[in-house]
Structure formats: structure tokens, C-alpha cells
Amino acid sequence: MADKEKRSGKFGSILLFIMIPLIFLIIVASIILWAAGVDVMKPIQETAAKTPVLKELVPETKEMKSAAEKQKEDRTASLEKTIKEQKSEINILNKDLDTSKSEIDNLNQKIRSLKQEAEQQQKTKTDETKKDAADSAGKDKMINIYKSMDSGKAASIIVKLKEKEALDILNGLSKKQLAEILTKMTPEQAAKYTEKLSADGNKE
Structure with a gap:
């Protein structure tokens, strides 16, 4: 038990001996850098902001807010551009569809016209056949009259x-x-x- 206490006392002394000067050095270095115009907190905050646990503890800086806003603006601009391009594609497809409908209507009109023409020709042919048959019957009748x-x-x-x-x-x-x-x-x-x-x- 005494050995344990001795070891833990030695370890505490060594830790204290090392930690106090280290903390002192960090504070002195920070003051010197701050006096030289270097923002010491910025890299610390940026690193902490990227660490999941420390992220919640570190307040956002203006630069971080600005970067986040810029990122949102860039994403919004990208989405708006995509929407604009898709609208343009939809307009082109609608125009193509209208053109296709117009072509289909023209083709249907031609088909109807050709069908009517064919029906008219068939009717004319039938009428001519009937006329020829009637002429032939009339001719035969006349010939029979002259025969008698x-x-x-x-x-x-x-x-x-x-x-x-x-x-x-x-x-x-x-x-x-x-x-x-x-x-x-x-x-x-x-x-x-x-x-x-x-x-x-x-x-x-």
C-alpha cells in the first residue's frame, strides 16, 4: 500500500513537473503570437469544429458562418441551375411532342384524303361499269329491234x-x-x- 502511494506520488510529481511548464509555454506562445497579429483561436476552433464531440462546445466564428452560408448558397445555385436545365429540357420535349402531334395530324389528313379519293374512284368505276352494262343492254335491245x-x-x-x-x-x-x-x-x-x-x- 505504501509502495502504491509512493508510485502514485512520484507519477503525480512528474506529471505536475511536466504539465505546468508545458501549459506555461503554451500560454506564453499564444500571447506572443497574439501580439504578432496571428489569430491563434482560429485553427483551434476549426479543428474543434471538425471533431464530433468538440463541435458542440466550440462557438461558430464569423468565418465559419460565412463559409457555411457560402456553401448553402453554392448548393442553392447548383439546384437552381439544375432546375433551369430540366425546365429547358421539358420545353424542348414539349415542342418535339407538339411537332410530332402536328405531323401525325397531317398524316391522318392525308390518309383520309387518299381514302376519300379511293372511294370516289371506286364509285366512279362502279358507275362506269353500270353505265357500260346499261349501254350494252340498250345496244343489244336496239340490235334486236333492227334484226326484226x-x-x-x-x-x-x-x-x-x-x-x-x-x-x-x-x-x-x-x-x-x-x-x-x-x-x-x-x-x-x-x-x-x-x-x-x-x-x-x-x-x-
Whole structure:
């Protein structure tokens, strides 16, 4: 027990012997530096501010506040810049979308126009087919009338018709009926129709 007390007394004496001069030196050095215009507290405060436990104990300096505010301002400026860039991108995308919509509308309009044109052509074709069928039926009816008619009477009527109508009727007759009608015409008329019928290649 006495040994322990001796050791602890020696240790206390050594510690006191070392600590007091060390503290004295630190105080003297701080005073000299302060007198020379060096801010001794600043590095101590900065170091303490970075240490988690001491951070709460050390008051913030103006420089630290200023640095923190600058950091906040820089972050705010960076966020505002990012927001501005994103808004710009959104505007560009919206413009592209509007352009795409306009192009789609134009294409749909063209499709509708082409569809209407195709329907109109189909209708015209159908109407022409019906007209051709009606013309053909009317032509057949006329030919049948001339087939049952007296050859002399048929000849006198045919020479008064338009050339195309006359040729259509003559083409529809049998060779015998055609020959009988041609004999009832004047030689000039018969020659004219015979030449036309031969040119058409519809009768031998």
C-alpha cells in the first residue's frame, strides 16, 4: 500500500513537473503570437469544429458562418441551375411532342384524303361499269329491234344515224342480215359502211 502511494506520488510529481511548464509555454506562445497579429483561436476552433464531440462546445466564428452560408448558397445555385436545365429540357420535349402531334395530324389528313379519293374512284368505276352494262343492254335491245325490222326500212334508218351508232348496230347483225341491209343502201353508203366494218375488223 505504501509502495502504491509512493508510485502514485512520484507519477503525480512528474506529471505536475511536466504539465505546468508545458501549459506555461503554451500560454506564453499564444500571447506572443497574439501580439504578432496571428489569430491563434482560429485553427483551434476549426479543428474543434471538425471533431464530433468538440463541435458542440466550440462557438461558430464569423468565418465559419460565412463559409457555411457560402456553401448553402453554392448548393442553392447548383439546384437552381439544375432546375433551369430540366425546365429547358421539358420545353424542348414539349415542342418535339407538339411537332410530332402536328405531323401525325397531317398524316391522318392525308390518309383520309387518299381514302376519300379511293372511294370516289371506286364509285366512279362502279358507275362506269353500270353505265357500260346499261349501254350494252340498250345496244343489244336496239340490235334486236333492227334484226326484226324489214331490211329496207332498217337501211333507211341506219344511214341517218351517227356513224358510231350505225356501226354498232351493223356489227351486231348476222352476216345475212348485214348483207340484206347493205343491198338496200346506195352503193356509196354501202361502200362506206363496208370499209368501216372491215377497218374495225369486227366482220369478215
